[in-house]
Amino acid sequence: MSADVTVRGSDDVTAKEPAAVEQDRVAAVGTEGAGSVGPVGRHRVVAVVGTGTMGQGIAQVALVAGHPVRLYDSVPGRAGEAVAALASRLDRLVEKGRLDAESREAAVGRLHAAGELAELADAALVVEAIVEDPAVKRRLFADLEEVVGDDTVLATNTSSLSVTAIAGGLRRPGRFVGLHFFNPAPLLPLVEVVSGFATDPDVATRAYETVKGWGKTPVRCTDTPGFLVNRIARPFYAEAFRVYEEGGADPATIDAALRESGGFRMGPFELTDLIGQDVNEAVTRSVWDSFHQDPKFTPSLAQRRLVESGRLGRKTGHGWFPYAEGAERPEPHTAPPAKAPEGITVRGDLGPAEPLAGLFQEAGIEVRREDGDGHVRLPGGARLGLADGGTAFEHPDEEIIHFDLALDYARASRIVLSTGGRTSPESLAEAVGLFQALGKQVSVIGDVPGMIVARTVAMLADLAADVVDRGVATAEDVDTAMRLGVNYPAGPLEWAGKVGHARVRELLLSLHGHYPTGRYAPSQGTARRGYAEEGRDPR
Secondary structure, eight states: OOSSSOOOOSSOOOOOOOOOHHHHHHHHHHHHTSSSOOOOOTTSEEEEEOOSHHHHHHHHHHHHTTOOEEEEOSSTTHHHHHHHHHHHHHHHHHHTTSSOHHHHHHHHHHEEEESSGGGGTTEEEEEEOOOSOHHHHHHHHHHHHTTSOTTOEEEEOOSSSOHHHHHTTOSOGGGEEEEEEOSSTTTOOEEEEEEOTTOOHHHHHHHHHHHHHTTOEEEEEESOTTTTHHHHTHHHHHHHHHHHHTTSOOHHHHHHHHHHTTOOSSOHHHHHHHHOHHHHHHHHHHHHHHTTSOGGGOOOHHHHHHHHHTOOBGGGTBSSSBOSTTOOOOOOOOOOOOOOOSEEEEESOOGGGTHHHHHHHHTTOEEEEEOSSSEEEOTTSOEEEEOOSOOGGGOTTSOEEEEOOOSOTTTOSEEEEEEOTTSOHHHHHHHHHHHHTTTOEEEEEOOOTTTTHHHHHHHHHHHHHHHHHTTSSOHHHHHHHHHHHSOOSSOHHHHHHHHOHHHHHHHHHHHHHHSTTTTSOOOHHHHHHHHHHHTOOOO
8 A cells, every 4th residue: 555645535435337348348359459458358357465455445446347356365254354344335335325226236246255366367457455575475476477367467556665576576577567556545546557677568558547447547657666656755754854853943834834835735744643654754764775875865863763752643642743632733833913014126027926916916015116136125125035945144244035935825825934133023024014914824934945835846846857857757647646646736847837947946956055965956857847948958
């Protein structure tokens, strides 16, 4: 199962009627290899090995789609228990009006427990959802190869292990593919279809078309540590933890910034408390180790201390936040009310923050326009600009205030500001009041390069561009994976396109100057996009 995504819902899923006979005929033709490669026919058996939460969820998806389904578990009796549990799930779907009684009876009639692997001999597709141990998985698939036909597609649901390595000992590794469902499988639409080094392209296509026919949204990728979602998502956690470790802001304020300004469903601190600090950190360390400890994936020392102390999140009653009965949840820092300036000067185009100029005018603030490099000049003389990877302390002779990136400045309910010791309380109050005049809450954080949302989005976009540049996946599949797999408000590359790829590159270069470890050095993919946007030759 996916170890590192937001868990939603339970067993509720919109049931689908089995495909029509004609669809089955077309699918069967594709399965035999005539014409284009099609999905596994609905009349063919789908087997699921492993009857935990994920195994049962995958089985339910295949069953409701119309396949005969066989469940197998190495522990005697578990498969039978899973069959009973699935029948109960179908009953609840009937109660909710999502499945009629006749379809429920037909589905239960197609569902069987297998006492031995040999009973999976006629399966057209076998999906494994067992313990995340490569040796155990390799033994299972070696045993399956002795049972199933040569045309059977073998698939692993691993969320972090190498698909290539699991298939390495098979006689026919070309028929092996990764099918990474997200938990709960009946509800979440995304499936990562992972091609190992030896995976036959037709097998990957058949797997893709099969899960697409089940109502899922598949994305293709090559076998890379973390695949798409768990690889690209690392900065969402890592940058927040880094800001906290530097004393820039507390967890509640960082979470609020990413939710209320960045548009993310949950902040990284509350999300890792939900996932489990041990689980989240293990995924980060796995990706880091798999990339030979690339600094872009360096784990957080603060999170390591949480794990070592046993504060694993909701499941232990304490993580970044307390969860014991009666415990008070920390509130984000919010600035007190301040008077808005009567007028401001906008010098140049504000780039992705340009909509603010119109919002200020609508709030009754006089906006004067002048030529410039894209910033706001406050009445007291302070310079107010969008986070660019720089800091206020780099400008000892000027009052500098930065504001953070927002997904949508009109809809954002919170704006985050940062400044240094040179800025007077009066100038900071002008900036606070300016945004409060728009109905926003305002948080003031420390003088942190790149702030919170801006550096997070830049790093997400950089890893996404690197994935595409290396041929791991297409840009469309990357953005789809991040929207559906972890509920991001926009795909990283889509967001980078709105911010400006050149701006992302420059922000990362600035961060790289502050932290010359390689963590923030722009990837070739980001650099190329930035230069292309500017009409320059990256060579």
